[in-house]
Amino acid sequence: MQVLVMSMVKYAVGIIGCGGIASSHIQGWLDTGSAEIVAVADIDLAKAEALASKFSVERFYGDYVEMLKRESIDFISICTWAQTHAEITVKAAESSVKGVLCEKPMAVSLGEANMMVEVCDRHGVKLAIRHQRRFHPVHLSVKEFLSKGRLGKPLLAHGRREDGLLNNGSHMINTVRFWLGDPEPEWVIGQVERKTDRYERGIPIEDLCVGLVSFKDGVKLLIEMDTPITYKLEWFYVVLECTEGLLIVTDEEAKVLSSEGWSKLRPVEDKTTEFSQLIDWVEGKVNMHRSSSYQSRIDMEIMMAIYESSRLRSLVRMPLKTLENPLFTMIKNGELKVEKHGRYDIRLPREMWNLLKPP
Ligand SMILES: NC(=O)c1ccc[n+]([C@@H]2O[C@H](COP(=O)([O-])OP(=O)(O)OC[C@H]3O[C@@H](n4cnc5c(N)ncnc54)[C@H](O)[C@@H]3O)[C@@H](O)[C@H]2O)c1
Incomplete structure (x- = not known):
C-alpha cells in the first residue's frame, strides 16, 4: 500500500x-x-x-x-x-x-x-x-503569579542593565510591562549622560541613563542603564516590590518573599513561540500576539520620554508628542558635549562602519 x-x-x-x-x-x-x-x-x-x-x-x-x-x-x-x-x-x-x-x-x-x-x-x-x-517559562510564571494578586498590589519594579537603553533597556521595559499586564505609562522622568562618543550597532547611545516611569494604575518602574556599580548582578535582574512582599526575577528563576518566607515560582512551560x-x-487562531508591535510601540514611547525628560529637564506626561529621537536631537544641537573624543561602537567592529547609513 x-x-x-x-x-x-x-x-x-x-x-x-x-x-x-x-x-x-x-x-x-x-x-x-x-x-x-x-x-x-x-x-x-x-x-x-x-x-x-x-x-x-x-x-x-x-x-x-x-x-x-x-x-x-x-x-x-x-x-x-x-x-x-x-x-x-x-x-x-x-x-x-x-x-x-x-x-x-x-x-x-x-x-x-x-x-x-x-x-x-x-x-x-x-x-x-x-x-x-514573553515566551519564557520564568517570566510566564511571574505574570501568572502576579495576576492572582498573591502579593497584594505591585508598587515598584527596579532593574539595572548595560549596553544602552534602546538595546537592552527595551527588553527590560517590555518584560516588566508584560508581567504587570501591559500597563500604559502616565508620566516619565529621566536623566541622560553622554560624555563619550558611544554607539551600539551604529546607533548613537548614551553613556548612562536613569528613568522613572509611572503607569496609569500607579505602579512604577525605575530603570538604570549603565550606571556605575560596585558589584555586578545577573544579566537580567529585577526586584518587584508589592504591598505584601517582593519578587526577585532573573532569567533563571523567580524568587518570592512573602509572609511565609522565601519560595521559588515553578516555571510555566508553554510550547508557543514568537x-x-x-x-x-x-491564521486568526489568536486575537493578538503576546509581543505585538502595539506593545513595543509603547515601550519606544517610554524610552523616548526618558530622553525627552532629560532634554527638557522636566517630567514628561504621556502621550509623548515628540516624534524624533530626543537623544539624537541633543547630540545634534550640541547639548550633550563629548568630553572624551573618539567614536567607538560597543557591538560593531570598525571594519563594518562603512556599511552604516547615518541615523
Ligand atoms: N532578541 C534578542 O535577544 C537579540 C539578541 C541579539 C541581537 N538582537 C537584535 O537583532 C538585530 C541584529 O543584531 P545582530 O547581533 O544580529 O547584528 P549583526 O551585526 O551580527 O547582524 C546584522 C546584519 O544585518 C545586516 N544589515 C544591516 N543593514 C541591512 C540592510 N539594510 N539590508 C540587509 N542587511 C542589512 C548587516 O550586514 C549584518 O550582517 C539588532 O536589532 C539587535 O538588537 C536581539
Whole structure:
C-alpha cells in the first residue's frame, strides 16, 4: 500500500540581515514545522551566502528589496540593525507578506514606530517585535503569579542593565510591562549622560541613563542603564516590590518573599513561540500576539520620554508628542558635549562602519 506523506510546510519565510541573531530566527521558523526558509538577504552578500549554506537555503540576495520582488514570501524576519527596522518593515508590508517578525528594538524613534504600526495596519500585515521573554517559562510564571494578586498590589519594579537603553533597556521595559499586564505609562522622568562618543550597532547611545516611569494604575518602574556599580548582578535582574512582599526575577528563576518566607515560582512551560504565535495570529487562531508591535510601540514611547525628560529637564506626561529621537536631537544641537573624543561602537567592529547609513 502506498503511503502518502503530506508536507506540513505551508509558509515561505525570508530572512533580512544574516548576522548574529539570524540563525535563531531560522531555527525558530523551522521549529514551527509549518515554515520553510526560501531566501535570505544581507547588504554583505558573503554573509547572506554563508547563512544560506549553513541552513541549505536555496537563494540569497545582496539587496532585500530584490528578494521581496522576486520571491513569493509569507513571513519576513528582520534581523538587521535597529536604524533599518522601520524602512524594511514598510517595504515588507508593501510587498505581499502576511506577517513580519522584527528584532528589538522596534525602531530608533517614536515617529518610526508609529509609522511601522500604521503601515502594517493599513496593509493588513501582522507585525510582532522579538522580545522573547514573553515566551519564557520564568517570566510566564511571574505574570501568572502576579495576576492572582498573591502579593497584594505591585508598587515598584527596579532593574539595572548595560549596553544602552534602546538595546537592552527595551527588553527590560517590555518584560516588566508584560508581567504587570501591559500597563500604559502616565508620566516619565529621566536623566541622560553622554560624555563619550558611544554607539551600539551604529546607533548613537548614551553613556548612562536613569528613568522613572509611572503607569496609569500607579505602579512604577525605575530603570538604570549603565550606571556605575560596585558589584555586578545577573544579566537580567529585577526586584518587584508589592504591598505584601517582593519578587526577585532573573532569567533563571523567580524568587518570592512573602509572609511565609522565601519560595521559588515553578516555571510555566508553554510550547508557543514568537514564531508559532505569529503564524497563529495570521491564521486568526489568536486575537493578538503576546509581543505585538502595539506593545513595543509603547515601550519606544517610554524610552523616548526618558530622553525627552532629560532634554527638557522636566517630567514628561504621556502621550509623548515628540516624534524624533530626543537623544539624537541633543547630540545634534550640541547639548550633550563629548568630553572624551573618539567614536567607538560597543557591538560593531570598525571594519563594518562603512556599511552604516547615518541615523
Ligand atoms: N532578541 C534578542 O535577544 C537579540 C539578541 C541579539 C541581537 N538582537 C537584535 O537583532 C538585530 C541584529 O543584531 P545582530 O547581533 O544580529 O547584528 P549583526 O551585526 O551580527 O547582524 C546584522 C546584519 O544585518 C545586516 N544589515 C544591516 N543593514 C541591512 C540592510 N539594510 N539590508 C540587509 N542587511 C542589512 C548587516 O550586514 C549584518 O550582517 C539588532 O536589532 C539587535 O538588537 C536581539
